[in-house]
Amino acid sequence: TGNWEGKLTLQGNFIPLVFHISADSTGKLSATFDSPRQQAFNLPFNEVILRDDSLELRMNKIKGKFIGKLDGTHKILAGTWYQGQGSLQLNMIKVSDVVTIKEQKRPQTPKPPFPYLSEDVEYDNADKSIHFGGTFTVPLPEAGADTQKARVYPAVLMITGSGKQDRDETIFGHKPFAVIADYLTRKGIAVLRVDDRDMGKTTGNFNIATTADFAKDVEASLDYLKTRKEVDIHNLGLMGHSEGGMIAPMVALNRPEVKFIILLAGPGVKIKDLMEQQNIDVAATQGVSKEELEKFRPLYRKLVSTILAEKDSAKAKEKAVTVIKKWEKNKTPSLIKNTTGISDERSLEAFARSFVIELNQPWFNYFIQFDPTYYLTRIKCAVLALNGEKDIQVSAKPNLEGIRYALGKGRNKHFETAEITGANHLFQHCQKCSVDEYGELEETFAPEALEMIGAWITKTVHSSTY
Numbered sequence: 001t002g003n004w005e006g007k008l009t010l011q012g013n014f015i016p017l018v019f020h021i022s023a024d025s026t027g028k029l030s031a032t033f034d035s036p037r038q039q040a041f042n043l044p045f046n047e048v049i050l051r052d053d054s055l056e057l058r059m060n061k062i063k064g065k066f067i068g069k070l071d072g073t074h075k076i077l078a079g080t081w082y083q084g085q086g087s088l089q090l091n092m093i094k095v096s097d098v099v100t101i102k103e104q105k106r107p108q109t110p111k112p113p114f115p116y117l118s119e120d121v122e123y124d125n126a127d128k129s130i131h132f133g134g135t136f137t138v139p140l141p142e143a144g145a146d147t148q149k150a151r152v153y154p155a156v157l158m159i160t161g162s163g164k165q166d167r168d169e170t171i172f173g174h175k176p177f178a179v180i181a182d183y184l185t186r187k188g189i190a191v192l193r194v195d196d197r198d199m200g201k202t203t204g205n206f207n208i209a210t211t212a213d214f215a216k217d218v219e220a221s222l223d224y225l226k227t228r229k230e231v232d233i234h235n236l237g238l239m240g241h242s243e244g245g246m247i248a249p250m251v252a253l254n255r256p257e258v259k260f261i262i263l264l265a266g267p268g269v270k271i272k273d274l275m276e277q278q279n280i281d282v283a284a285t286q287g288v289s290k291e292e293l294e295k296f297r298p299l300y301r302k303l304v305s306t307i308l309a310e311k312d313s314a315k316a317k318e319k320a321v322t323v324i325k326k327w328e329k330n331k332t333p334s335l336i337k338n339t340t341g342i343s344d345e346r347s348l349e350a351f352a353r354s355f356v357i358e359l360n361q362p363w364f365n366y367f368i369q370f371d372p373t374y375y376l377t378r379i380k381c382a383v384l385a386l387n388g389e390k391d392i393q394v395s396a397k398p399n400l401e402g403i404r405y406a407l408g409k410g411r412n413k414h415f416e417t418a419e420i421t422g423a424n425h426l427f428q429h430c431q432k433c434s435v436d437e438y439g440e441l442e443e444t445f446a447p448e449a450l451e452m453i454g455a456w457i458t459k460t461v462h463s464s465t466y
Helices: 176-186 211-227 243-254 271-285 290-309 313-328 333-340 345-360 362-368 396-409 447-461
Strands: 002-010 013-023 029-035 040-044 047-051 054-059 064-070 076-083 086-096 116-124 131-139 153-159 190-194 231-241 258-264 382-388 415-420
Touching: 002 076, 013 086, 029 047, 029 054, 064 086, 116 211, 131 176, 131 211, 153 176, 153 211, 153 243, 153 447, 176 190, 176 231, 176 447, 190 211, 211 231, 211 243, 211 362, 231 243, 231 447, 243 258, 258 447, 271 290, 271 362, 271 396, 290 313, 290 333, 290 345, 290 362, 313 345, 345 362, 382 396, 382 447, 396 415, 415 447
Parallel strands: 153 190, 153 231, 231 258, 258 382, 382 415
Antiparallel strands: 002 013, 002 086, 013 029, 029 040, 047 054, 054 064, 064 076, 076 086, 116 131, 131 190
């Protein structure tokens, strides 16, 4: 038991890891780990298995595990880190016999007691194939109110972004959905937030699901929300972050009872165009020059179109290699290395293979071919679309412009869009505005964005024109 430190080496880069191993009063072991460079702390291992001098730590969420062998001093664990199909050597050195945990300051995270009802709920979809777990928060009747007369409240169903997320959309210790739900419920709005498939209390296979499947899950949660006696079924809304902002219009088009939707960095342009810009913007925060990235852009675009057009993965890889080699001509080795990581034939093959594997995964294959304008031009409910001005994952200006154009083309008269000044993809006010900074920031969600959302919902549910 104690703290252990080590480093993974990946393509010349060091990734520090810290293991915290504890024992309870019965001697049962548990463990968490930190990845400080990624600002990820206190991530729990699901299993800790000790066999003589061999230790195995398993983390199901990322399909990762560490297997190491203790030396005679019990101060060194020589082992291997496994994740997905790959493995890397990882030797851990014991630095302390006492477990010390880094405290993350998250001042906006709501803490009980709450001035409203917060209820953990569970329910099934129509065919009982998936069991959902979530949290339903609803305002309490005002003091002196007639408790015999049922009070109903407008309600919002929250939809998480990409990746397997819990009901709070927890990331780097931040719980943005809990913060938003707390704010809205204090303002008289009921909120349901739900664990994704195979996360928390929700069952189902996340790994084979696509965005279309997640939209069906949202419909099941909407059905549950409508059964709650506290909910005003005439004032139902959806709020989606990132991919959730892609799902909200899909569901709204299919479910006319949805009166309004809120898109938090939801896509307004074709996803393949959005991902192209995301790759450019993220790489720019990592020090790659604008000139180099503009020379990389045609390669990314060509690789995506080439691989999507070839159904056979072996042939797709061959064609991807050809595309890369053609692009490499007249490019300097430093430009190639900086933008792709390619330095030799082996790394070229690995780069091409990684592209093919990603684009052939069910979720990403569906995702990158998605065009949100199909849904945005057809929905008639009220829409509020927000983007962080400094968002490098969903670029604010082209995205909001795409949303405005699509809604206008569909003659939707009930929409508003806004940039949150100085905010990133998570709606935090940022300084470096890189992905790595998400965990460094204490702020979870910009207060002015919360105020804007609350005021807009209140205005919308009280308007007879929506």
